Amino acid sequence: MPPKTLRAATYARYSTDLQSNASIEDQQRVCQRLITDRGWMLALAYSDAGISGASLMRPGYQRLLEDARNGKVDVVVSEGLDRISRDQEHIAAFYKQMKYLGIPVVTVAEGEISEIHIGLKGTMSALFIKDLAQKTHRGLEGRARKGKSAGGISYGYSVTRAFNADGTPVTGERDIIPEEAAIVARIFREYDAGHSARAIAVRLNEEGIPSPRSNKGSGTWGPSTISGNWKRGTGILNNELYIGRLIWDRLNYAKNPETQRRQSRLNDVEGLVNEAVPHLQIVDDALWQRVKARQAAIREDMNPAGVKGGNTRPENARRPNYLFSGLLVCGCCGASYTLINKTRYGCAGARNKGEAICTNRATIEREVVEDRVLTGLRDSLLHPELIATFVEDYRRAFNAEAAGADAAREKARRDLGQIDKKIRGILAAIEDGMYQPRMKDRMAELEAEKATLQRSLEQSPEPPALRLHPSLSDLYRSKIRNLSSALQDPGLKMEATEALRGLISEIRMVPASDALNGHRIELAGELAGILSLGDAETTKPALFARAGSETVVAGVGFEPTTFRL
Known part of the structure; x- marks a missing residue:
C-alpha cells in the first residue's frame, strides 16, 4: 500500500x-x-x-x-x-x-x-x-511633546496633507474642519445653556449630522459621545484639545490573560504630556470653565461613592447589579437594553438617541426576563441528548487524565530500565578490572536517580477502571433543576452568576406583538452552542464534540451561535 x-x-x-x-x-x-x-x-x-x-x-x-x-x-x-x-x-x-x-x-x-x-x-x-512597544511609546511621546498627533484624530480635525520644503510629507499635524468645529462649539453652548447630553444627541441624530464614528460604521450620536468620562478625558466635553491643550498618555493598556481583552488603566497625572497647541483651539476658555463647573455640580448631585462620605469600593465598580446586566441588546438596532426605571428594561438607543435611530419602544420587566431565560435554560439543558453528552464528556475527561498518568508511569519504567542497564554496565567493567575512581560518583548518581523513579512509581499506582455510577445522569438533572436556587444562594451566587455570564455573549430582545410579554428572546454565545446539541434538527457541532475543546473567539469573521428560548 x-x-x-x-x-x-x-x-x-x-x-x-x-x-x-x-x-x-x-x-x-x-x-x-x-x-x-x-x-x-x-x-x-x-x-x-x-x-x-x-x-x-x-x-x-x-x-x-x-x-x-x-x-x-x-x-x-x-x-x-x-x-x-x-x-x-x-x-x-x-x-x-x-x-x-x-x-x-x-x-x-x-x-x-x-x-x-x-x-x-x-x-x-x-x-x-x-x-x-517601548520604542513605539518613546517615538509617540516625542511627537506629542512637539504638539503633534501621537495617534488618532479628534472630531473637528483632519490630518494635514502637505509637504515640507525638502519634499517630504508633513506628519503629525492637524487642521481644523470648520463644519465639525461649529458642531463642537454648538455642543458646548447647548450644554452650558442647560441641555442634557442625551437631548443634544437626539437633536443631532434627528438633523442627520454625522457623528465622530460615522466613518467606522456607527453614524449615530449618543450621550457618552458627548459627556464621555471626565477622568479619562473622553467625550466631546472633556477633550482639552478644544481649548488648545494636548494631553497625551492618560491610559496604559494591559491584556487580561483569561479573556484576552485589553483593559485600560489611568496613568498618574504627574507623568502626562501636556503641551500648548493654541492654533487648534475651538472653544474659548470661559465657555470651557462654565461647562466644567456644570459637570462638577451634576456629579455632586449624583453623589457617587466617596463624594459625600462613605467607603469607596473600587472592586465593585463594574460588578453587574442584576443577573443579566449588560448582556441584553435590542434586536432592532443592537443598542443595550437598560433599566428605564426601577423594574423595566427598554432600548437605550430609542431612549437616548431618538426615533431617528430606533423605533423600538417596547419594555419588559427585569424579573420576567430573568425568569424566562432561566426557565428556558433549565428546560433545554434537561434534553436527553445533553444528558448523554454530559456523561460521555465525563468518561472522556477521565480517560484522558488516566492516559496522561499511564504515559508518565510508562516513561518512568523505561527510564528505570535504562538506569539498571547502566549500573550493570559499570559493575561488569569493574569485574573486568577497568575500575576508575569516577565510577564511584557515577554509581551514586545512578542509584539516586533509581530511588527517585521507584518512589515516583510507588506514589502513582495504576488508576482504577472507570465505572460510571448509575445515578450520574440523575446528579446532572438535579444540578440543572436547582439552577435558579444556586443563583440565589448567597454562598454560590457570585461564582454561579459569573460562570453563567461567561458563557453568554448577549441576550437579544426582539420586540414582537404576538410574543409573550411582547418580546422574543434569543441567546447568543457559547451556551447557545451547547444548547443546540439538544436540538433534534441540529448536527452536533465539532466544537463541542469532546471535553476540553477550545473556546471560539467571537472576533472578526465570527457570528456567535444563537439559540431561541
Missing part, C-alpha cells in the same frame, strides 16, 4: 496596515515550495492581514485550529514560528494542541518545531514585542 500523501495547511500573517497583501503572497509561496519539496499536498491556506501576532482574535488562526481538530489537516506549514504567534503562552498552547492531535508543525525558517524551538523562539518573540 503506497504511503499516504500528507495534507498540508499553510498559515501566513503580517502585523500592520503599513505592510501589504504581497507579504501574505510571499509567505504562501515559500511555504508552497517547502510542501512541494517534501512531497506533500497543499490542502488548505489560512492568513490574517494587519493583525498582531500577540492576539488570538484572528479569524484565519481560529479556522486553522478548528479544521485541525476536525481532522482536515495532517501537517501545518508556516514561514516562521513568529508568524503563528509572538506570545509565549499562545505559541506553546498551539504547539501542545497540534502535538496532541498528532499534527507536526514545520516552518521554512526553523524546520520541524520541537519544544526547544517553542522555548527559545517564544522568548525571543516576547522580548521583540516588549522592545517594540
